[in-house]
Amino acid sequence: MRKNNLKNLWIGLFLFFVNSTLIADNWPNWRGPKANGVAPNGNPPAEFSENKNVQWKINLPGSGSSTPVIWKDEVFILAAEKTGKKAAGSEDETSNERRNNNSQRRQRPEGRSSERGSSANRNGFGGNSFNREEMMKRFDKDGDGELNDAERQAMRDEFRQQFSRNRGSDRRSNERSRRGGRSGSGSSRGGFGGGRKPTEEYRFSLISYDRESGKENWRSIATTAIPHEGHHRDHGYASASPVTDGKNIIVSFGSRGLYCFDMKGKIEWKKDFGDMRTRNSFGEGSSPTLHENTIVLLWDQEDDSYIYAINKKNGKIKWKRERNEATGWCTPVVTTHKGVTQVLVNGSKAVRSYRLNDGKLLWQCSGQTGNPVPSIVVDKQNAYAMSGFRGAYIAAIKLGGDGDLTGTESVAWTANRGTPYVPSPLLSNDRIWYLAGNNGILSVRDTKSGKSLIEGERLTGISGVYASPVSASGKVYIVGRNGSIIVLKDSAKFEVLASNKLDEKFDCSPAIVGNQLFLRGKEHLYCIANN
Incomplete structure (x- = not known):
């Protein structure tokens, strides 16, 4: 009986050693x-x-x-x-209707303001023109895909300067730009969070x-x-x-x-x-x-x-x-x-x-x-x-x-x-x-x-x-x-x-x-x- 128990013990130890070595x-x-x-x-x-x-x-x-x-x-x-x-109906998202709407926005009549938020547009962030990729390219200095405290502060500082320069021209537009730049309004379309539903x-x-x-x-x-x-x-x-x-x-x-x-x-x-x-x-x-x-x-x-x-x-x-x-x-x-x-x-x-x-x-x-x-x-x-x-x-x-x-x-x-x-x-x-x-x-x-x-x-x-x-x-x-x-x-x-x-x-x-x-x-x- 003792011999069998000892034999089983040695077999168990051997298998444990072999398995551990194999995994390693x-x-x-x-x-x-x-x-x-x-x-x-x-x-x-x-x-x-x-x-x-x-x-x-x-x-x-x-x-x-x-x-x-x-x-x-x-x-x-x-x-x-x-x-x-593509999913059924997904082509509608890139349809002629969308392209036509974009074209109409680009072709505003002369004399109608096209300068709203223009500074934000050029800079690629703020207002309705929030561009996360451009923002990350400019401020994500360490390339980790996120903004650390120093990078966020640099973004805020630049935005404040921009806001100050344009305050007199269009206060409401710049206020909207300020909210977009600080809160990351692009989160609903990717922003600091995830991307759109594919x-x-x-x-x-x-x-x-x-x-x-x-x-x-x-x-x-x-x-x-x-x-x-x-x-x-x-x-x-x-x-x-x-x-x-x-x-x-x-x-x-x-x-x-x-x-x-x-x-x-x-x-x-x-x-x-x-x-x-x-x-x-x-x-x-x-x-x-x-x-x-x-x-x-x-x-x-x-x-x-x-x-x-x-x-x-x-x-x-x-x-x-x-x-x-x-x-x-x-x-x-x-x-x-x-x-x-x-x-x-x-x-x-x-x-x-x-x-x-x-x-x-x-x-x-x-x-x-x-x-x-x-x-x-x-x-x-x-x-x-x-x-x-x-x-x-x-x-x-x-x-x-x-x-x-x-x-x-x-x-x-x-x-x-x-x-x-x-x-x-x-x-x-x-x-x-x-x-x-x-x-x-x-x-x-x-x-x-x-x-x-x-x-x-x-x-x-x-x-x-x-x-x-x-x-x-x-x-x-x-x-x-x-x-x-x-x-x-x-x-x-x-x-x-x-x-x-x-x-x-x-x-x-x-x-x-x-x-x-x-x-x-x-x-x-x-x-x-x-x-």
Whole structure:
């Protein structure tokens, strides 16, 4: 009897070791095998360019902000492509009637004022002629797609000067211009929020590429649909990353459904959760999480918000819990602490922990800012949650708590400066790395004490950051939106190992497997490796 028990123990340990090693040799999901941005067995080059250490570079179809996931010899990406098919009646929006109306406005009779708001028209913002693209081109100096406090102030100052110059000529026109410039009146048509509801059909696909050559293996179309709402101009309809266990590939296209594919691209099942309504039509982006045979899907929106646990084998809902949250874009993280497997989710009202097997709320902790995008990272003791929209906050929360942990000893430490809006943090070697807002300004803290190790260090050459940092073999990679990639030494002191530049715009987080670094750009997918 004892021999059999001992034999079973050794078999179990062997299988656990093999499975852990297999996962570590892949990048199966958003933020990597441990969901913390670290590639345990990775070692890509520190130096590269368009002409150096590029194993392959391929054109990508459509658009998408999702991270590539890698399993063995395959790289999987999601894409949303316009098909060219218009919705019934959508042509009316660009009909002759509209063109005629525009023509009539341009052909005003002489003597009739055509100078109303003319200064605003020339400057591309204010009044009825609010032009967001022109405004962003002029004032978005760091190129991150948003206006920070300094950039907003520069816009206001210039507008005030314009208003003062034109005050005597047309007070009412300039008052309307002032309201448009300050409040962002273009939000109803894109503005600082999302874009218009599309009138064209999109094709939503999962694509497999050969890891060594970049050659396309296969392409599977999940669905075609006309999305029910727009998205932020830097966002898209393929922003959630897929997840795989080597048996199936789980894909969320949000309001277009949750899909389970086999490893050859065949759809095994689909689950529809209805249409999500996001804040300001910013769009959807939370990735599914997979733990053994349970898929966890976050559905935080402006209508009723939920978190779901779904059976991977058949798509049936295991449990569903209502969440008192508005739109969020973080991805759930699963961890096991003292025998209890729990799901951790960021939120503007609270960070929450749910028991995986039944959805019971274990604990919650308030303090985050609004619009939480960064995903939580965990180690053996703590969960590290942060947010950086209209404020800054990071909290190290002990995993063994119960109930409401806000302001209790279960919060190991907090900080309130320099936290990210979009990029998620990197957790490596008892240090947590994060960026300020969407900018190339780096801070690093000791995870045990919360002590600041690197504070507000500006990364020269980087202009805007959406991608989350990654680490491998003692190197930290930080990818800028402008194609600049800084490689730092993974240590408590700031040390730049290399500064690289690629001819691409990057909003997607990188992935690392072995000696390869995968970078998804706006138009191309790169595989970086030592030649």
